[in-house]
Amino acid sequence: MTAALRTQGLSRSFGALKAVREVSFTLEPGARHALIGPNGAGKTTFVNLLTGALPPSSGAVYLGADEITGLAQHERVKRGMTRTFQITTLFPGLTVLESVVLAIFERKGIAASLQTRVANRTAEIHEAIHIIRELRLERDAGSVTRSLPYGKQRLVEIAVALATRPRILLLDEPAAGIPAAESGEVFGVIAALPREVSVLFIEHDMDLVFRFAERITVLAQGSILAEGTPQEIGADPRVREVYLGDEAARG
Amino acid sequence: MSVAFSLPDARWRAAEIAFWIATGLVFFVFPSHLVLASQVLITGLFAVSLDLVLGYAGIVSLGHAAMFGTGAYVAGILARNGWGEPLSGLFAAGLAAAAVAFVTSFLALRGEDLTRLMVTLGISLLLYEAANQAGVWTGGVDGLSDMQVRDLFGVFPFDIRGRTAYLYTLAVVFLVFCAARRVVHSPFGLSLRGIRESPRRMAAIGSPVQRRLVVVYTLAGAMAGIAGALLAQTTQFVGLEVLGFSRSADLLIMLVLGGAGWLYGGLVGAALFLVAQSLLSRLNPVYWEFWLGLLIVLVVLLARGGINGALTRVSARLGLARRQA
Amino acid sequence: MLSALPGVLFDGVAYGSLLFLISIGLSVTLGLMNFINLAHGAFAMVGGYACVVATLRYGLPFGVALVVAFAVAAIAGGVLERVLYRRLYGRSPLDQVLFTIGLTFMSIAAATWVFGSGQQPVRLPDTLLGQTRILGVDVGIYRLFLIAIVFALASGLALLVTRTRFGARIRASVDDARTAAGLGIDVERVFSVTFTLGSGLAGLGGALGIDVLGLDPTFPLKYMVYFLLVVVVGGAGTIVGTLCAAMVLGIFDVAGKYYVPWAGAFVIYALMVALLLLFPRGLLRRIR
Amino acid sequence: ADPIKIGLIAEFSGPFAAYGRQIGTGMKAWLKEHGDTVAGRKIEIIERDTTGPSPEVAKRLAQDLITTDKVDFLAGFGLSPNALAVAAVATQGKTPMVIMNAATSIITTKSPYIVRLSMTLPQVTEPMALWAAKNKIKKVYSIVSDFAPGIDAESAFQKAFTAHGGEIVGSVRVPLKNPDFAPYVQRAKDAKPEAVFIFIPAGEQSVGFVKAFAERGLRQAGIQVIGPGDVTDDDVLEAMGEPTLGMITTHHYSFAHDSPQNEAFRKAYASVSGAKQRPNFMAVGGYDGMAAIAAVVTKLGGKMDAEKAMEIFKTYKTESPRGPIEIDPQTRDIVQSVYVRKVEKKGGQYLNVEFDRFPHVKDPVKEATKEAAK
Amino acid sequence: MADLLEVQGVVAGYGESVVLEDVSFTLREGGSLALLGRNGVGKTTLLLTLMGMTRLHKGTLAWRGEPLAAVPPHHRARLGFGWVPQERGVFPSLTVDEHLEAIARPGEWTAARVYQLFPRLVERRGHFGNQLSGGEQQMLAIARALMVNPTLLLLDEPTEGLAPVVIDELVVTIRKMLASGRMAAILVEQHARLALQLTEETLVLDRGRVVHRSPSRSLLEDPGTLDRLLGVA
Numbered sequence A: 001m002t003a004a005l006r007t008q009g010l011s012r013s014f015g016a017l018k019a020v021r022e023v024s025f026t027l028e029p030g031a032r033h034a035l036i037g038p039n040g041a042g043k044t045t046f047v048n049l050l051t052g053a054l055p056p057s058s059g060a061v062y063l064g065a066d067e068i069t070g071l072a073q074h075e076r077v078k079r080g081m082t083r084t085f086q087i088t089t090l091f092p093g094l095t096v097l098e099s100v101v102l103a104i105f106e107r108k109g110i111a112a113s114l115q116t117r118v119a120n121r122t123a124e125i126h127e128a129i130h131i132i133r134e135l136r137l138e139r140d141a142g143s144v145t146r147s148l149p150y151g152k153q154r155l156v157e158i159a160v161a162l163a164t165r166p167r168i169l170l171l172d173e174p175a176a177g178i179p180a181a182e183s184g185e186v187f188g189v190i191a192a193l194p195r196e197v198s199v200l201f202i203e204h205d206m207d208l209v210f211r212f213a214e215r216i217t218v219l220a221q222g223s224i225l226a227e228g229t230p231q232e233i234g235a236d237p238r239v240r241e242v243y244l245g246d247e248a249a250r251g
Numbered sequence B: 001m002s003v004a005f006s007l008p009d010a011r012w013r014a015a016e017i018a019f020w021i022a023t024g025l026v027f028f029v030f031p032s033h034l035v036l037a038s039q040v041l042i043t044g045l046f047a048v049s050l051d052l053v054l055g056y057a058g059i060v061s062l063g064h065a066a067m068f069g070t071g072a073y074v075a076g077i078l079a080r081n082g083w084g085e086p087l088s089g090l091f092a093a094g095l096a097a098a099a100v101a102f103v104t105s106f107l108a109l110r111g112e113d114l115t116r117l118m119v120t121l122g123i124s125l126l127l128y129e130a131a132n133q134a135g136v137w138t139g140g141v142d143g144l145s146d147m148q149v150r151d152l153f154g155v156f157p158f159d160i161r162g163r164t165a166y167l168y169t170l171a172v173v174f175l176v177f178c179a180a181r182r183v184v185h186s187p188f189g190l191s192l193r194g195i196r197e198s199p200r201r202m203a204a205i206g207s208p209v210q211r212r213l214v215v216v217y218t219l220a221g222a223m224a225g226i227a228g229a230l231l232a233q234t235t236q237f238v239g240l241e242v243l244g245f246s247r248s249a250d251l252l253i254m255l256v257l258g259g260a261g262w263l264y265g266g267l268v269g270a271a272l273f274l275v276a277q278s279l280l281s282r283l284n285p286v287y288w289e290f291w292l293g294l295l296i297v298l299v300v301l302l303a304r305g306g307i308n309g310a311l312t313r314v315s316a317r318l319g320l321a322r323r324q325a
Numbered sequence C: 001m002l003s004a005l006p007g008v009l010f011d012g013v014a015y016g017s018l019l020f021l022i023s024i025g026l027s028v029t030l031g032l033m034n035f036i037n038l039a040h041g042a043f044a045m046v047g048g049y050a051c052v053v054a055t056l057r058y059g060l061p062f063g064v065a066l067v068v069a070f071a072v073a074a075i076a077g078g079v080l081e082r083v084l085y086r087r088l089y090g091r092s093p094l095d096q097v098l099f100t101i102g103l104t105f106m107s108i109a110a111a112t113w114v115f116g117s118g119q120q121p122v123r124l125p126d127t128l129l130g131q132t133r134i135l136g137v138d139v140g141i142y143r144l145f146l147i148a149i150v151f152a153l154a155s156g157l158a159l160l161v162t163r164t165r166f167g168a169r170i171r172a173s174v175d176d177a178r179t180a181a182g183l184g185i186d187v188e189r190v191f192s193v194t195f196t197l198g199s200g201l202a203g204l205g206g207a208l209g210i211d212v213l214g215l216d217p218t219f220p221l222k223y224m225v226y227f228l229l230v231v232v233v234g235g236a237g238t239i240v241g242t243l244c245a246a247m248v249l250g251i252f253d254v255a256g257k258y259y260v261p262w263a264g265a266f267v268i269y270a271l272m273v274a275l276l277l278l279f280p281r282g283l284l285r286r287i288r
Numbered sequence D: 001a002d003p004i005k006i007g008l009i010a011e012f013s014g015p016f017a018a019y020g021r022q023i024g025t026g027m028k029a030w031l032k033e034h035g036d037t038v039a040g041r042k043i044e045i046i047e048r049d050t051t052g053p054s055p056e057v058a059k060r061l062a063q064d065l066i067t068t069d070k071v072d073f074l075a076g077f078g079l080s081p082n083a084l085a086v087a088a089v090a091t092q093g094k095t096p097m098v099i100m101n102a103a104t105s106i107i108t109t110k111s112p113y114i115v116r117l118s119m120t121l122p123q124v125t126e127p128m129a130l131w132a133a134k135n136k137i138k139k140v141y142s143i144v145s146d147f148a149p150g151i152d153a154e155s156a157f158q159k160a161f162t163a164h165g166g167e168i169v170g171s172v173r174v175p176l177k178n179p180d181f182a183p184y185v186q187r188a189k190d191a192k193p194e195a196v197f198i199f200i201p202a203g204e205q206s207v208g209f210v211k212a213f214a215e216r217g218l219r220q221a222g223i224q225v226i227g228p229g230d231v232t233d234d235d236v237l238e239a240m241g242e243p244t245l246g247m248i249t250t251h252h253y254s255f256a257h258d259s260p261q262n263e264a265f266r267k268a269y270a271s272v273s274g275a276k277q278r279p280n281f282m283a284v285g286g287y288d289g290m291a292a293i294a295a296v297v298t299k300l301g302g303k304m305d306a307e308k309a310m311e312i313f314k315t316y317k318t319e320s321p322r323g324p325i326e327i328d329p330q331t332r333d334i335v336q337s338v339y340v341r342k343v344e345k346k347g348g349q350y351l352n353v354e355f356d357r358f359p360h361v362k363d364p365v366k367e368a369t370k371e372a373a374k
Numbered sequence E: 001m002a003d004l005l006e007v008q009g010v011v012a013g014y015g016e017s018v019v020l021e022d023v024s025f026t027l028r029e030g031g032s033l034a035l036l037g038r039n040g041v042g043k044t045t046l047l048l049t050l051m052g053m054t055r056l057h058k059g060t061l062a063w064r065g066e067p068l069a070a071v072p073p074h075h076r077a078r079l080g081f082g083w084v085p086q087e088r089g090v091f092p093s094l095t096v097d098e099h100l101e102a103i104a105r106p107g108e109w110t111a112a113r114v115y116q117l118f119p120r121l122v123e124r125r126g127h128f129g130n131q132l133s134g135g136e137q138q139m140l141a142i143a144r145a146l147m148v149n150p151t152l153l154l155l156d157e158p159t160e161g162l163a164p165v166v167i168d169e170l171v172v173t174i175r176k177m178l179a180s181g182r183m184a185a186i187l188v189e190q191h192a193r194l195a196l197q198l199t200e201e202t203l204v205l206d207r208g209r210v211v212h213r214s215p216s217r218s219l220l221e222d223p224g225t226l227d228r229l230l231g232v233a
């Protein structure tokens, strides 16, 4: 079976700094895969390379069997790869409903249409409302994104991403800013996505990582330090040293 | 469905209908100011076209005159060379302006706001110089003065009071406005607003941002070209200033004055600016700029978001008052 | 033709210096403060008129008149900042454009009222007139003087902005005024001082520019394209960038006029478009 | 009786504000001197600002003035495009239109209701070529602004000059918006001519040129400046000052023109303008235009009739502050003396001092067309 | 002696809209307070109100007995407020070094000490604010607030985006500083347990009101109440 997403020797430098070095990585179909690592290890940069937001210095990205290294960002989305942003990146002046509907339009290829009116697209609006309900945002559907508290905006990030109905979902610290009690639920929604959807998420909250990840890759200084099941990673002394630290200190 | 779930629908509101009826009534109420009224409508249309690009897609341009001027010259040159039928002239002008917009969009849409501002300005200034050089076609600085515009539908001549011109302009402006309105309420319009709010996010939901921008720039270009052609046909003269810096700059002022991202902002802004200019310069032909400047400054200080902002706030106040009552 | 090259280069640098001088105030207000101050030319004009009045009516020497020009424009800027500009900082760029255009209109009419619509004379001191020979090239003394001033100003400002705590505070305040204030930066004062400095520089540039550009009430609009051009091509936020842009544009413009005069009007605009396409963030822009 | 209304359409704001001010003040100077009642009717001037070169505004103003204000005459017009755009309105509205400055040759051909009391550019340029050729200037470098009037001036000069044995050693057209003349002047200097022919619109452009001319040491190199009088426009001459000394120009009016008419005009002008500024050729255009209108109204006995008015204009002839002028009945364009002047400093003032003259000059372009038609 | 900070009946919000309704509490010198509550209940708004960045409709704020309401934000920083904003507010056009220099005030925290706390930042000291990873930005936001040498540290979700090892370091440091008694802190945290362990006292907010107030230790020992207070409605 081919991998859902694969990289081959992927690298990216910023000037003298090698943020990502020679990463060869595989995301299996239906995976629930966590990417962890110290701050500045290159996780976000790696996701940016996957989505085409940044061009790599060298190396290749494959989606299924196809190489997509040079493909434009929006083309990759069309092929089913969607991401959320670590630093919230939304449509500040649109309402939550509009944001989600827009993403659905783009997915269905009618976002460039001049034929119909937005208000008449009941099917898309209903679908949007469904997603919004799932993330418990229904009270805020009519609010302008800008006026929402930070935590709600994090949920909108996810709602917009889900609306593109991705086959591969890349989440950059999706639970940041969401209270511990609720972040579990958010991950519940993600975990409950159909198995065709492969999920790669970056997360610093180890409770969530160990609860939801089936496989973990640890990135450090731009390279893969370790990869394995949660048990393997949790027990890996190198990972403990550079990343996990001494659990006791946190109690 | 609860209020939170409704999207702004595209039905014509009473205020909108009243607005257009009022523009029609101008014909009867101000019969001696029809020339000014047509120029307001034409400039308003030009501003609406900028609104699509600036107010909706968030692309600032200081060179919108490039398309306006192209339209004006195409209509003018056609009419001078025996093709004086106005409607087909309008159509040709719109096409030509769209072509210019399409070609230049690949330059104009790169970079950040300030870069775009200057690139668009540069393009229009280059066109200005080109028109100055191509004196054989354009008449250079002296302008194009031998236009022979035929009677509208072969029946209605363009008279000195500007009656035909006004009705013709009103009809064309209304139709083009309806088209713009349609664009704004379509999914395409929503995606433009998405681009304005965050191009990065748009790309991340799979939107070909650049292509969308090219499309809207071209559309707006066609509209600007039609506005230019209307001006040429109704004044029967084309001067170099149709491509000038102040044409673009004044346009930006009018649009912001009226409120961008609202569609009516362009029309309202043009009316306010041109009528104020006309009245003030009658009162004092030399120092009127001072009062116009003061008016602008006051609008900015008192009404955030232009006239639109002021209206929204006033109606919110009224709404609040009503609820409390 | 080629033998004229050193002369052309010198003229280009001199013209670039002039462009830099008339734009430097804007480079501060727009580039550093991120405030789209289209009324920049009005401050330059204030400086110009101050210089004319100082030299002609009060018979002050040119050097003193320059100081007066700086001071008058700076005071005007400082006062306007307190009363008006301050309210516009948080507003959208379009509001700023509109507001400052309004001010520009007012300044034009006011200048016409006070000084009439005609050109103003300037008398340079004799020491700055005429040409001198340097390395076999005839160079205008006034141009030489401009170049010297420009390099002094540019390096001073660049040091201020990139090397001092005040420079960092300006940039912090512009990036995020709220956070800056929350960290103890007196944002209002930083902006006041910077704006006053920018206005003063505009006035100085205006005064130095009259000899070549002339001075009449339409100055603020007439040269607006040039100010914007230099600042944007240089890249907002860098003094050195503005200097580079002014020099590149100056040299190419002069060389174009000298060697391909038939293309004269196109050179500077085409160059601007080309440079902006090649360097969409300006020649020297801090990577954002 | 009702007043006679004159709609004055001119540039009162923007970069060309000086035009409107000069023309308007010139008209008022005439009224000041002769009183504002003609043939029993008061003269009323309605001022309207075109805001600069804006044909559509000019046209709108003209339509407004004719249909709403019911003016009897249109007047003013500093810039050619504004005049050209209004021409059709004058015809449609059957209203005499008096051009007081705009100098493009073709204007008067655009409507039978147009009469011009200013000048045409070729009219004042050609004599320069003749004078230069006669006065042993053989090699000339030409600099003109790159727009229609500039090109008219260039071709008028070059044609006449080469026809009389002169040689053009180089020519260049400078962009209209051009802050720095140094490279062009340098080029001219490098071509080593005996004189530089210059035409640029009056105002800051001439300031820039004159500065560059002085700085580049052309005078020291023995190079003479010649051209139509715009470059040494009386209105900016003081502002340009010393470097203009010795420049030779041809024009139809000089502030320094020595005649009782001009003396009276200067006085009237000063009393209207408050002595802040000098009258220049545009002011005299306004003054003469006003005089012509008054003469027409007088002849009509105060009863306006556009057709008859035009007939009277065609035979108009007078002694103006600029010298003798008359209207060519065939072209409705002005026929006048063109003077050769040199900038000198007299009594602390910089003046265009007239020292030679070409009498009875017509617009050479129209003359050439007439020739060709024969 | 007056308390360090006294908040009385505060009603505050943005423009016309009111977010905080009647909030009161006090904080002693060297004290520490955890601020908990679900998304959008007004935790950030409360910190902003302390910084003088919201509209105070009603109520009083006092700093060591002196009224605070009229003091502009930058003066509060000089009084000793150190603020870590929720969205970090790192300046894109300042380098890491410049961030620290631009706002430094004399005291025990110097650039050198801050770099010791976050060694990661040393390697990035020449980078501009927007060339940092999310976690690095967070470190910088904290480091910057320390450079003010605050008497009262306001931390709005400071651990967001930080790697576990870094959080450990940070927790140790803050604990040490609190223990020294020279600095007080108000901590907003999504990880309630972490916040409770660090602080003496806890406020729980709901829809702009204080719905619970107790020593942190007692909440820590009563997970049932904690869940009820923070649990999903």
Ligand SMILES: Nc1ncnc2c1ncn2[C@@H]1O[C@H](COP(=O)(O)OP(=O)(O)OP(=O)(O)O)[C@@H](O)[C@H]1O
Pocket (backbone or CB within 6 Å): A014, A017, A019, A037, A038, A039, A040, A041, A042, A043, A044, A045, A046, A086, E124, E127, E130, E131, E132, E133, E134, E135, E136, E161
């Ligand atoms: N535009 C840029 N220019 C220069 N350096 C950059 C840029 N973007 C990121 N970096 C550097 O690259 C490194 C990797 O950054 P990245 O954002 O990928 O880290 P990360 O693993 O996502 O960290 P975190 O967990 O803190 O989010 C960091 O050290 C960062 O400073």
Ligand SMILES: Nc1ncnc2c1ncn2[C@@H]1O[C@H](COP(=O)(O)OP(=O)(O)OP(=O)(O)O)[C@@H](O)[C@H]1O
Pocket (backbone or CB within 6 Å): A147, A148, A149, A150, A151, A152, A177, E014, E017, E019, E037, E038, E039, E040, E041, E042, E043, E044, E045, E046, E086
């Ligand atoms: N700038 C603003 N203008 C108007 N309302 C705002 C603004 N910022 C926040 N709000 C509103 O104030 C309320 C409280 O928001 P606040 O950011 O204080 O919540 P919070 O408790 O910090 O939430 P989170 O845990 O998500 O950070 C919310 O309802 C939010 O919509």
Ligand SMILES: [Mg+2]
Pocket (backbone or CB within 6 Å): A043, A044, A045, A086, A172, E133, E134, E135
């Ligand atoms: Mg990251």
Ligand SMILES: [Mg+2]
Pocket (backbone or CB within 6 Å): A149, A150, E043, E044, E045, E086, E156
């Ligand atoms: Mg918060």
